[in-house]
Amino acid sequence: MDPDTFEALANGTDGAKMLAEVLMVNRTITIIDIRTNRFDAGGVRALGNSLRFNQGVTEVELNTNKAGGEGAEAFFCALQTIRTIQKLALRRYDITSSSARMLVDALKVNKTLTELRLQVNFLRDGGTQQLAEALKVNNILTTLKFYYNFIGSEGMKAIAEALKVNRKLTSIHILWSRTDESGIVALAEALKLNNLIFHY
Structure with a gap:
């Protein structure tokens, strides 16, 4: 595995919380690739909160997770104050017109995101x-x-x-x-x- 990339090997909420704890102190990981994991809304919320304090991660892949609209809203809320992410992928993430409101609020104030999928x-x-x-x-x-x-x-x-x-x-x-x-x-x-x- 590339030393600058974290690929989540543990599925589910425990895996997400483990990753969140790592990101609170790690300053070398720049890419997080956690596609097709079973992170629920609580796990995604923990991840988003940790990225508010992390100063190294610039790219996040959250495609095809199981957090649903609630998880999307939790991450979008965190995105309003995350200062480093430049690329964010949320393919097949159950984002609906209702959860899109939180994304809109984030895009109005976020100053680093250049690519959104x-x-x-x-x-x-x-x-x-x-x-x-x-x-x-x-x-x-x-x-x-x-x-x-x-x-x-x-x-x-x-x-x-x-x-x-x-x-x-x-x-x-x-x-x-x-x-x-x-x-x-x-x-x-x-x-x-x-x-x-x-x-x-």
Whole structure:
């Protein structure tokens, strides 16, 4: 294992709490890869709280865990004050439009996160509209991946409006949406004003 990377070998809440204790004192680990573990909301909350004090971790992979919406909200709450994470992956994390509100609050104040991966969640139009709200004021994020989120026309139009004012994003992935022609037209108009790389 790379000495700068921690790959969680222990599943479940005990594994998450063990990792949290390590991160409270360790200053050399920079990447945490804990995909496909059975961390519950309590374990993720402990992890998030420890990262508030850790000064070394810059990348976190939490894909396909079992914490659900409650776990996502707990981590997003911590993200508001975490100062070092630059890349965060939450693929298949059961993020819904309701838990997206905490993510929006975090993105409005976080000053370090440059890449966010939210593929295969359940943002739908409601969560996407909230995310678009954050993109209007966030000037740190450069890469956003959130395909397979059941985004319809209203969500796509909201993203289009955000892209008219956001000049920091350089790459955005919204493949396999459920928008109709009106959403595509709105997006096309926004991209005339923005030079980012768009993946649809």
